[in-house]
Amino acid sequence: xxxxxxxxxxxxxxxLWGALFEKWPISDAYASGLNAPQVGNAFSSPVHSDAAxxxxxxxxxxxxxxxxxxxxxxxxxxxxGYTRDRRxxxxxxxxxxxxxxxxxxxxxxxxxxxxxxxxxxxxLGTFGGFLALPxxxxxxxxxxxxVPYGAIVDxxxxxxxxxxxxxxxxxxxxxxxxxxxxxxxxxxxxVGFGTSLVIGNLALSRINDLAGTDLIGDALADDPIxxxxxxxxxxxxxxxxxxxxxxxxxxxxxxxxxxxxxxGMAFRPTNWMDIGITYTHGxxxxxxxxxxxxxxxxxxxxxxxxxxxxxxxxVKGDAYVEFPxxxxxxxxxxxxxxxxxxxQLEADWFRYSEVKAFAVTLESKDLAQxxxxxxxxxxxxxxxxxxxxxxxxxxxxxxxxxxxxxxxxFGYHSPFSPDSTVDVSSPDGNRLIAGVMTRWDVDQNWSxxxxxxxxxxxPRKVTAxxxxxANGKYNLFLLNAGGSVTYRF
Numbered sequence: 001x002x003x004x005x006x007x008x009x010x011x012x013x014x015x016l017w018g019a020l021f022e023k024w025p026i027s028d029a030y031a032s033g034l035n036a037p038q039v040g041n042a043f044s045s046p047v048h049s050d051a052a053x054x055x056x057x058x059x060x061x062x063x064x065x066x067x068x069x070x071x072x073x074x075x076x077x078x079x080x081g082y083t084r085d086r087r088x089x090x091x092x093x094x095x096x097x098x099x100x101x102x103x104x105x106x107x108x109x110x111x112x113x114x115x116x117x118x119x120x121x122x123x124l125g126t127f128g129g130f131l132a133l134p135x136x137x138x139x140x141x142x143x144x145x146x147v148p149y150g151a152i153v154d155x156x157x158x159x160x161x162x163x164x165x166x167x168x169x170x171x172x173x174x175x176x177x178x179x180x181x182x183x184x185x186x187x188x189x190x191v192g193f194g195t196s197l198v199i200g201n202l203a204l205s206r207i208n209d210l211a212g213t214d215l216i217g218d219a220l221a222d223d224p225i226x227x228x229x230x231x232x233x234x235x236x237x238x239x240x241x242x243x244x245x246x247x248x249x250x251x252x253x254x255x256x257x258x259x260x261x262x263x264g265m266a267f268r269p270t271n272w273m274d275i276g277i278t279y280t281h282g283x284x285x286x287x288x289x290x291x292x293x294x295x296x297x298x299x300x301x302x303x304x305x306x307x308x309x310x311x312x313x314x315v316k317g318d319a320y321v322e323f324p325x326x327x328x329x330x331x332x333x334x335x336x337x338x339x340x341x342x343x344q345l346e347a348d349w350f351r352y353s354e355v356k357a358f359a360v361t362l363e364s365k366d367l368a369q370x371x372x373x374x375x376x377x378x379x380x381x382x383x384x385x386x387x388x389x390x391x392x393x394x395x396x397x398x399x400x401x402x403x404x405x406x407x408x409x410f411g412y413h414s415p416f417s418p419d420s421t422v423d424v425s426s427p428d429g430n431r432l433i434a435g436v437m438t439r440w441d442v443d444q445n446w447s448x449x450x451x452x453x454x455x456x457x458x459p460r461k462v463t464a465x466x467x468x469x470a471n472g473k474y475n476l477f478l479l480n481a482g483g484s485v486t487y488r489f
Contacts, residue, residue, distance in 0.1 A: 038074045039128055039148050041484035042437035042451035043397070043407065045346055046264065046276030047334035050486065051130035054144035054180045056330070057264035057278040058192025061132055061140040061182030067489035070130040072449075074482030078122050080153070081475040082424050084115040084162040085461075088237035088468035096244055096299075098220065098229035100236060114472075118158035118424075126150055128484075142180040142194070149174045149325070159205075165241060166423040166470060169205040174198055174285075174325075176260075190266040198258035200285050202321065203251055208293070210245040211235050212467070213380060219372045225307050237468045244299050251319045254289025258325070274334040282327035282354055291319035291362055308371025317364025327351040340399040342407075345392075352386040352416040383466075384426070386416045393433060403442070409435040409453060419462045423470035429460040435480075447486040454479050 038044075040052025046060070051070040053060035090111040091097055097106050128146030135141055152171040155161065159168040180194030210216045210231075217231030230239045264278040295301065296313035304310070332346040360380045368376040393411030400406055411433035417426045435453025442448060457476035465471045 038072065038451065038480060038482045039146050040070065040130065041072055041449040041482070042409065042435060042453065043395075043439060043449060045334075045344055045395070046278050046330045046332040047266070047274040047344060051132040051142060052128070052144070053132070053182065053192070054130050054142040054178050054194055055146060055148065055176075055262075057266060057276045058142065058180040058182050058194045058262060059190040059264040059266035060276060061142045061180060061192055062138070062184040062190040063182075063266070064132050064140050065134060067134065068132045068486060069489070070128075070484055070486045072128045072482060072484030074126045074480055076124045076126070077479040078124070078153075079119065079475075079477045080424065080427055081117060081119040081473075082163055082427065083117040083473045084470070085463070085472040086112055086115065086237075086468060087463065087471050090237055090241060091239070093241060093243045093246075096242060098227065098231065098239060100230055100238055102238055115162040118155060118161040118163055120153050120155050120158070122152055122154070124150055124152050138184040140182045142182065144176070144178045144180070146176055146178075147173060148176060163424045164207040165209045165246070167204075167206050167425045170203070170425065172200065172202040174200040188268045191264070192266075193263045194261060196260040196262070198256075198260055198283055198285070198325070200256040200258065200287060202254045202256075202287050203289065205248070205250045207246050208249040209240055210247055211240045211242060215374065215378055216245065219309065219369065219374055222373065224371065225304065225309070235467065240467065244297055247297075248294040250292045251289050251321065252292075254287035254319060254321060256285040256287040258283040258285045260325070272336040276330075276332045276334075278330040280328050280330075282324050282351065284322065284324045287321040289319050289321075290316070291364075292316050293362070309369055311369075312366050315364055315366040317362060317366065320359075320361040320363075322359040322361075324354050326354045342395075342397045344395040346394075348391040350389045350391065350416070353388045355384050355386040357381040357383045357385075384421050385418060386421075387418060389414045389416045403440060405439040405441075407437045407439075409433065409437070413455075419464040420466045422462055422465065422474070424474075427457070427460075427474045427476050429474065429476070430458045431455050432458065445488050448483065449486075450483040452479070452481050
């Protein structure tokens, strides 16, 4: 579940890019699913007693009886592949027929069927630190700084491939700073809560198809130009992806602050069973950064000056990107059927249906075209219409000795992105998860955990993409290698 957000964040419709503290050298890679870091370690969960309960279930903090510190790090490898399948009619990219019907001579018959495959491979590093401090017998304070969501992608040599209108390069990271507290109500019942400051940074690069915006369509149709056209949000594929209206755009150095909270409960009905449930409230992030829009084409700079359309070759200004991190509920049961065996079952519900669209606002005096009624502010909603997901995972561990524990994990995650809006910025689907982890209790103070887990997207073929924008074949593979060190004072 930790890695699903790589895709989610990648899935910002635009594609997102930028680093929180520095740029990660990812060669030609991104992390559409690369945002799958591990928080805490592979054993951490809503029913596991460790300092990472700050994130997983703050009620479990109240099970700790000694000061505990945890530091963890993770490296995530991502492979994303996409083969576009054009199923509609397109005109030649150097053409400019602004409305249907098209003459046979205008149709580009080579833009049909499967296009060349594009792919990215990348690596993302993340970190996390947690501290738990018992105060008396019934209260444990906790705190954590961690990166639950992060993603990096760069299509590199494929940047101008058939996916360029969705994404060329993107990166996003978020850091949570969370103080928490857990309370022991009875021997079998505990509660906890935490509040988080969320710090985010993003940037992106893509080709923006102005044919799919109402802004250009209305400007051409209204006086003084007066040219009826099919441009707009529902523009047919036949007038899209033209060189004239395919304008490179970058958003950089965009920062956001958000706030969230989580509450949890932990039950121990018997000495061989633990039950945990956690609610994490969603938060709406509003990133503010800078944008650069390349309008260096005679159509925008010189051809229609007499009719009031005149852009500078490069439009610069402020950019705002708004989208929510959705609410989620985690439920887990931990069982100890035998002395050396432990079984954990976890089911999570993510309210991705809260994500209807990503709102993008561009502000610049250079955008204004007074004669055409175009304001210096442009607003674009990137429709997502995501759906709720269920994520199910099982963990089985066995104590090989007093010092060494070996565990295995298996799981399934349902998809959040429907066929209508999926693209390479949110290449989600049905996922299978498998992993192995080990814990070495060096002594009564030190513990070391290592893990290796993989996620694979079942091959996804999309044929119902809105306006034929992202039909094709998708594949995604994630490999996460991480570990943590815990010290008990």
